[in-house]
Amino acid sequence: MNNGTMRAEQYRGYFDLQLRFAAKLCTVRGEDMSYGIETYTNLHRRFGFGVPRRPGVEVNARWLSFLDKINSYTHHAQRLDWAVAFFAEQCIESLPRENSFGCFGFMPPDDSGMVRIHFHNRDSDGGIGPLHHTKVGRRKLELARMWAYIREQFPAAKVVRGTSWLYHLDAYCRLFPATYTSSKVLVTHRLRFNGSSSWGQFLDHRGELKLPLAELFTDAIEKWDGHAPWLLFPYPALRTFAPLSCFTEGNSNEQLQP
Ligand SMILES: CC(C)(COP(=O)(O)OP(=O)(O)OC[C@H]1O[C@@H](n2cnc3c(N)ncnc32)[C@H](O)[C@@H]1OP(=O)(O)O)[C@@H](O)C(=O)NCCC(=O)NCCS
Known part of the structure; x- marks a missing residue:
């Protein structure tokens, strides 16, 4: 084969x-x-x-x-x-390469200033999955770099939206501020x-x-x-929503800590 x-x-x-x-x-x-x-x-x-x-x-x-x-x-x-x-x-x-930061990626803001984020497994280090607890620090650093890039390159960006089954998992939600993940609603x-x-x-x-x-x-x-x-679907897609400021202000230190 x-x-x-x-x-x-x-x-x-x-x-x-x-x-x-x-x-x-x-x-x-x-x-x-x-x-x-x-x-x-x-x-x-x-x-x-x-x-x-x-x-x-x-x-x-x-x-x-x-x-x-x-x-x-x-x-x-x-x-x-x-x-x-x-x-x-x-x-x-x-996998889409544009606007990727490790496992995360985003679509540039639409007319309303909304940025959509997504997640793909881009780790190529063998057995351990990208959401494993030992990789929380790595994932948070990728996110911190992504938020900083969005803020710098897309001043029109105002809010962040996610749509995914992943918001059912603590292993995913722990990577984001609670304001964002607690906004989740069923799509x-x-x-x-x-x-x-x-x-x-x-x-x-x-x-x-x-x-x-x-x-x-x-x-x-x-x-x-x-x-x-x-x-x-066992995990129906959930939608999340929060102002970009909640990822880049006040939370930035928390995001950068491994
Ligand atoms: C996301 C993905 C990498 C998860 O793979 P996986 O083999 O289940 O999980 P990982 O090994 O990366 O993560 C393990 C962690 O997730 C948790 N987890 C994974 N699936 C879980 C589930 N169904 N319920 C509860 N926890 C779960 C584990 O408990 C573990 O956390 P811990 O280390 O704190 O114990 C895999 O489903 C994938 O690549 N999917 C395609 C990409 C995708 O869905 N993208 C979303 C697009 S919006």
């Missing part, structure tokens, strides 16, 4: 969950599978094509060929085999699941599927009554 095939096989279970979820939503909502895959799975990003349907960016021809074939299949097993085979050949798994009525804010919970830091969570989710999909699909 070459590297691409091994990596793709590692993700088989992860793709399986996503394709099942998309198929169920499409059936219930009367949508076609290509729409469902772009909207309800993160395959577009996972395959290295970036954020789907960005205004002004032409849809990638290889992605369209992937969708064409998916649409020609009626069975889950065929779709899954095709997704795994496509990923093995594509084998580009790109409802959102019918886009094309990033990692919900899907990331099914992978561990080695990229392996977290089986108990995956089984819970598969079971929930099968029993789903058609309402509130975001609640099918």
Whole structure:
């Protein structure tokens, strides 16, 4: 097995969950599978094509060929085999590099001055995961550098927003001021699941599927009554919100201490 095939096989279970979820939503909502895959799975990003349907960016021809074939299949097993085979050949798994500070990253402020932050595992030091308690100091330093950079480069930035399953974990929340994490609310009525804010919970830091969570989710999909699909996830995405000043004033010393 070459590297691409091994990596793709590692993700088989992860793709399986996503394709099942998309198929169920499409059936219930009367949508076609290509729409469902772009909207309800993160395959577009996972395959290295970036954020789907960005205004002004032409849809990638290889992605369209992937969708064409998916649409020609009626069975889950065929779709899954095709997704795994496509990923093995594509084998580009790109994490966004722009505006990254270690495991953290951000999107520059929008018109209202809101900065969105995200988290990816970029540690390459073997066995210990990025949220392990021994790495709290490292993560806090990355954040402190990121806040300082945002303040310097984007004077229009006013507030910080996060949307992620990670706000369920103390191991993640302990990296931020309490004002920010205590603002968390459940994200409802959102019918886009094309990033990692919900899907990331099914992978561990080695990229392996977290089986108990995956089984819970598969079971929930099968029993789903058609309402509130975001609640099918064991850790539904939470949204947080706080002024940028709460990360950069007063808390800065706390943030820098390992
Ligand atoms: C985030 C991610 C690295 C977590 O991987 P992991 O193998 O579960 O966790 P780590 O080894 O990094 O962290 C371990 C810490 O998290 C805690 N933790 C992890 N999963 C937990 C869970 N489901 N419930 C409670 N605590 C949990 C552990 O208790 C441990 O804390 P401790 O050291 O204080 O005991 C992994 O899920 C991932 O890479 N996901 C994809 C990226 C993602 O989801 N990004 C969000 C985009 S918005």
